[in-house]
Amino acid sequence: MDNEEFSLPRSRAANERLHAMIPGGAHTYAKGDDQYPENLAPVISHGRGAHVWDVDGNRYIEYGSGLRSVSLGHAHPRVTEAVRKEIDRGSNFVRPSIVEADAAERFLATVPTAEMVKFAKNGSDATTAAVRLARAVTGRQRVAICGDHPFFSVDDWFIGTTPMSAGIPESTNALTVAFPYGDLAATDDLLTRYRDEVACLILEPAAHAEPPPGYLAGLRELAHRHGCVLVFDEMITGFRWSEAGAQGLYGVTPDLSTFGKALGNGFAVSALAGRREVMERGGLRHAEERVFLLSTTHGAETHSLAAAMAVQTVYVEEGITARLHALGEQLAAGVRDAAASMGVGDHVVVRGRASNLVFATLDGNGQPSQEYRTLFLRRLLAGGVLAPSFVVSSALDDADIERTVDVVAQACAVYRKALDAGDPTPWLAGRPVKPVFRPLA
Known part of the structure; x- marks a missing residue:
């Protein structure tokens, strides 16, 4: 050229x-x-x-x-071969496919800090489901996002905080507040200012710099002391930091975490994972008020789940x-x-x-x-x-x-x-x- x-x-x-x-x-x-x-x-x-x-x-x-x-x-050969085999068996049914159980088992074995998982198609679905779940579990409305990270979701609770906030009600924007990465004291001050109002802290556990020593563990302690749900957005850190995500690498388990991007090697699949007692609120085996967690027509397309399983196998074996x-x-x-x-x-x-x-x-x-x-x-x-x-x-x-x-x-x-x-x-x-x-x- x-x-x-x-x-x-x-x-x-x-x-x-x-x-x-x-x-x-x-x-x-x-x-x-x-x-x-x-x-x-x-x-x-x-x-x-x-x-x-x-x-x-x-x-x-x-x-x-x-x-x-x-x-x-x-077009990674092991991924495309797994997809090819599954496509001929049908991609979407009126009841769950056995592939959904296989994919969930594989994911939870790869990310052992999580106890339950639900698959979707894109990252925004998963992060917004985490926010909805946190609000339901805590009975609170405010969301605290890490202001140092560029993107969490296309949904109103996040996009309203950006310069492209057209079409989003100010009443929605007012429910999202920001905390700085790496500064526990400032986050403590924020949670004290909005005492008993913040449902969750959501952040990428790491981005362009390593987390300060003790920061993630300190943030977890802080969130729980203030009655908040801690959410790790692992869309980028998942697999790229370690097969078990940043949570596996740094040894700090969040209440909820979201994965996507590398999970499918280009095929459309994301995941919301977390502690059983929190995740089950979106299920059928509890006595609390139900949460409409994730319900997507194409969330469990079999070939995308087959791609995800192949990706995890390649990551671990190679x-x-x-x-x-x-x-x-x-x-x-x-x-x-x-x-x-x-x-x-x-x-x-x-x-x-x-x-x-x-x-x-x-x-x-x-x-x-x-x-x-x-x-x-x-x-x-x-x-x-x-x-x-x-x-x-x-x-x-x-x-x-x-x-x-x-x-x-x-x-x-x-x-x-x-x-x-x-x-x-x-x-x-x-x-x-x-x-x-x-x-x-």
Whole structure:
């Protein structure tokens, strides 16, 4: 691919088709073409392993696959074989399939801190079910979210806290409050201020930094002392941190937790798991008021559950979590060296756990810059690297990492020129990329 002449005419036309029929041109805002340089948003034809091909015929090394969901690589043979076998047996029935029992047993064996599980299709269903369950169990209405984490659900209790809160009643927004990650004293103050009003604390147990020593255990003690339900959102940390999630890695058991993304390797499956006495409130074997927990027509599609079982088998048998960390460490070291060698080590910054790397693009004053991100992404795309993040899949190999680092070095050379000029605009060739959460298009 020629860096100066790189263009995507077929993808551009396909994006126009998408926008004509689909609000936003994609079914996930994070996949929108506004997240990419102008006219350089590839539309994907197919993928295999760590590579994807766009409709223009270009091949890319892909990072952040499926918004972190395809952690084994595209069309993983053990997963697709499990799905193929199950599809021929039917996918949805008027009564539970025996596959639902098999999948639940497999999940609870993999995540032994949980005692019951219920499957759904997406993360928002699971996190909102956790919130509803916590409200029912505690008799309280307020939800406390960790304000340092970017996303929990498409549902009103969370989206009302973002800049895209149009359509959500203020009365709903008032029921969600925020606490800072890593600060037990501030959280204690919040729960004291709203004494006996907060149903749950919901957070990602870890994100771009390790939890401070004792923090998660302290948060659990704090939640229980104030009569709250502790919910871990393990959509990202599940499997990428360990097969048993961050709760397994750090040895702190929440009341409820939610899983998705890596669980299906691209197939639609999520899970709400937790303590029996809490989860059973959504069941039939208790004497309390019933909770309409999760009831989804497609929540237990057999082929998606077969995919989830295969994913768990592959993770355990092939040591996938360790491989993700090793690949991430290799990539992070290479990118940091490349950035430093081009004199932009303080401006192109790799952050996060090795299995979940992101990058920051900073301007001459060390501030986050969408313009410099645009410049960087343009050069990566032209070099055959599709990387909204540096989140690895286990399908990457040494050659992929080496190629990525070479392309990053070329991008950093241009980045240095822009910094020296004091203005990245000549290298953007259009509008800058935009943040997902903004009030106006």
